[in-house]
Amino acid sequence: MTARILILGIGNVLWADEGFGVRCVEELAQTYAFGPEVKLLDGGTQGLYLLPFLEDVDTLLVFDAVDYGLEPGTLKIVEDDEVPSFMGAKKMSLHQTGFQDVLATAELKGICPERLILIGCQPEELEDYGGGLRDIVAAQIAPAIEIALEKLRALGVAFELGQTPTNDLADPSIMRGAYEDGRPSEEEACRIGDDRFLPQV
């Protein structure tokens, strides 16, 4: 039987580069056609509520924005046993605690997928509520997808250019294009964050 694969994007699309993971999965669904053994999922910041999706999955591939203290836009690939600790390497947002808990809980329940692959991207900007991906991070979507495809190919997963129709992505109103194009102007909507984190403002 073919291995079952879950490709998961996590993060909050409302927090600028935090949306990286979700946007990768979105793009993947629009550019490649996968068979029924592959599930593409926008996990948002659902934390523990994602646990049921890990059941009966052999390989979990996660796209996420993760802070490794690298240059913005740097991709970092981590596999298997290293994934849980890397996800906590430097915590950026709510969903990371959540997802580390998910993996630990999956372990406790004996349902943790055999293969774990994390494709992380170093964000440039997070403190921009309502903002979209910064250029340097958006530019990493395609390379991140290339890496994912390479990993999937090595696992014997079949795919081709095309589209994967799925219900499991964001509502069209907050898909990347609509979300970023529909943003109110700075005059209309204050973008100033907490200056403890934004000392430059």
Add this chain to the structure above:
Amino acid sequence: MVSTPNGFDLDNTGKRIVVDPVTRIEGHMRCEVNVDEQGVIRNAVSTGTMWRGLEVILKGRDPRDAWAFTERICGVCTGTHALTSVRAVEDALGIQIPDNANSIRNIMQLNLQIHDHIVHFYHLHALDWVNPVNALKADPKATSELQQMVSPSHPLSSPGYFRDVQNRLKKFVESGQLGLFKNGYWDNPAYKLPPEADLMATTHYLEALDLQKEVVKVHTIFGGKNPHPNWLVGGVPCPINVDGVGGVGAINMERLNMVESIINKCIEFNKNVYVPDVIAIGGFYKNWLYGGGLSSKACLAYGDIPENANDFSAEQLHLPRGAIINGDLSTVYDVDPRDPEQVQEFVDHSWYEYGEPGKGLHPWDGETSPKFELGPNAKGTRTNIKELDEGAKYSWIKAPRWKGHAMEVGPLARYIVGYAKGHEEITDQVNGLLRTMDLPVDALFSTLGRTAARALESEYCGRLQKHFFDKLVTNIKNGDSSTANVEKWDPSTWPAEAKGVGMTEAPRGALGHWIKIKDGRIENYQCVVPTTWNGSPRDAAGNIGAFEASLLNTPMERPEEPVEILRTLHSFDPCLACSTHVMSPDGDELTTVKVR
């Protein structure tokens, strides 16, 4: 010593303890308390540490899409925000939803209540009372006997079952992957359970995970997908076709049967596991009746779960609406979210400005203009605050007030309002619980009261879910398969200007969205969320908020191990960020505690 207008004495001369789940940009909540020489909390300061400007990012968007944005505010209350949002838009535009949509929305909202309450108790709150490490010492046979005594009808109770779980747990702990249970204060004397009760509760933690997996399917069925189910202004986005077989999307009999079976599983779990656990665990903490705070003085509930579509009058709501003030339970006031004098937000102690001190703004006229400044008595720097000055601005959370009163919201507030109104089911449940535990009514006004109210509510919501399921099926069988009203879908049918309000009872309390629409676009959008009510800072008059009030007069076993503070704050089920432990930069799970 200062006495607040809402009846609390504050003394900030003692040792200051800072409990801050903040790392770098993380965390929505921090709390600082002063303890006296006996380690009793005499002053409490609760602050929201993160700017959340959801309101401003919605400006200019299509009102019909607002739910999809609000669904992303929080990783837990997704559906409730979406429901509140579509209600606000429907209210503004005068859109009436069909009966089936009302039943389906109620089932989804009740499903979320039950789901959230169970997850909160077992996965976010239990570790404040239950010690999973101590569970390793339990005798499985004695645990089995305890289980059969606590809940005779629960089928999973054999010694072998508990032994298996204990072995799994042992393996997990020994593998060094403490993960979930890392950084608990496991040798703190505040933990009172015998090992057998710890093992029983830890086992149910795992059973709750199995249930959770089932529960969310209801959202997939009615919302088309999960996480992030779809919502629709005017109804629900799922067509009904009971005769259909295996069709994509449409609700057929097969799916309805699945919903019914999930509802029944929840009812069973509440009856056999959740409620008995709360009673059993609570029994070991009967002397720990701290944490009541505002609950005995001022409670607010908007009410929810309308029996009939589009009728939000108080007597038609299954979850009660009302306000109690000044500790007078004999009078329950009705709540009108449109009245500019009722719900108002103040910012005298919040990092915003209205340009006029002491001014409160109704959410329709709400403003969100940040102004970050520290008071003269604050310690540290703007980027690294050591100690807040609660005499000045000290929180990113605004201070909502109802007719000027600081209010508690949430399951306990709903239950106190229901009890005060003589709501039949709620009164019976509460009296039954107090009788079983041999406690007076006053025991409700406590941290444990909050935790117990949530369990009772989960049970009640299960029954309501069944009621609305039956109602839905009857209506469909009578030939009504309508699920949406799209008459006013097209913006050309809308007035040039409109305003509306949507209210729900989110699992953690009263939630309101206020919207103003102009020329088909969102002109202003304000959310007043439950954690804003409960976590509110002081107002101009000096009234303290619910979190702050709840911590007062609580003795701490070890001030450097804030079990008691976490216990009480967690009992409110604050938003995800504050209800979980957080990570330090080197990956350790951690809540920073500083004693100064």
